Amino acid sequence: MQRRMHTRMNTMATIMDMHTDTPLPAASLLQLIWLASPALPVGGFSYSEGLEAAVDTARVATEKEAADWLTDQLHLTLARADLPVLARAIAAWRADDHTALQTLNSWLLQTRETSELRAQTVQMGRSLLEWLRNHDGMAPAQLQACAALEPSYPIAFALAAASTQAPVRDCLLAYAFGWAENMMQAAIKSVPLGQSAGQRILARLAADIPAAVDAAGQLPEADWQAFSPMLAILSSQHETQYSRLFRS
Numbered sequence: 001m002q003r004r005m006h007t008r009m010n011t012m013a014t015i016m017d018m019h020t021d022t023p024l025p026a027a028s029l030l031q032l033i034w035l036a037s038p039a040l041p042v043g044g045f046s047y048s049e050g051l052e053a054a055v056d057t058a059r060v061a062t063e064k065e066a067a068d069w070l071t072d073q074l075h076l077t078l079a080r081a082d083l084p085v086l087a088r089a090i091a092a093w094r095a096d097d098h099t100a101l102q103t104l105n106s107w108l109l110q111t112r113e114t115s116e117l118r119a120q121t122v123q124m125g126r127s128l129l130e131w132l133r134n135h136d137g138m139a140p141a142q143l144q145a146c147a148a149l150e151p152s153y154p155i156a157f158a159l160a161a162a163s164t165q166a167p168v169r170d171c172l173l174a175y176a177f178g179w180a181e182n183m184m185q186a187a188i189k190s191v192p193l194g195q196s197a198g199q200r201i202l203a204r205l206a207a208d209i210p211a212a213v214d215a216a217g218q219l220p221e222a223d224w225q226a227f228s229p230m231l232a233i234l235s236s237q238h239e240t241q242y243s244r245l246f247r248s
Helices: 002-016 027-035 051-058 065-094 098-111 117-132 140-149 154-161 168-190 195-218 231-237
Strands: none
Touching: 002 065, 002 168, 027 168, 051 065, 051 168, 051 231, 065 098, 065 140, 065 154, 065 168, 065 195, 098 140, 098 154, 117 140, 117 231, 140 154, 154 168, 168 195
16 A cells, blocks of 8 residues: 555656756737636636635625635535546546546535536546647547546646646646636625735735645545535535526
8 A cells, every 4th residue: 555655656746847948938828828828719708616605604705705715616525526636637537547647626516615616627638639620739549548538727737737838737827716716706796806906816816735745746646535515515505596697
């Protein structure tokens, strides 16, 4: 068991150590910026991931409470689930390891504790795959393999990121920042808050993202989890919330 755990930790360290002193080619850098953009047509703007329910139940009512909520979510869910899986999935796409991708995708779907959260990741994965089909440079065989998985969003994002020359850590930074921008916009609309408050929340999240990414890169597979019971409860309540702006 200790040998298997040591091997898993070394594998993740190897994946995350893909740094280079060579500047990232402009095309790859722009591709990462594109993938992180809230303008990417995957529907991320329509989800609050339980934040709207937290506002409705008065758990989040101020800028500070929104920033605290999203910072906790970054470290407790993204850094322990989506980000480590994304790192492994990028390596799997680059190695054409479809068995690993199937396992990772199944694990992600199983960690979505409500129908809303599961529907979100499936819809966004499907939309990103459709975008990739109309995007130059994607290998048809990989697109077919991704479609066969019925991918969650992190697995589809991993395919898009794997097609760049970017180090894995940079890909994770882009994913996390894209999530942060969408969630900041959700906070602005649901609390509600002004644009300046939203930018302060985004600045706080941006300051925490590198540490969250590095923690995800060092997390052994046995410690991956998405245990956030209050988030699951609020997401369940949101499914029947009387008045709402968001789909989750």
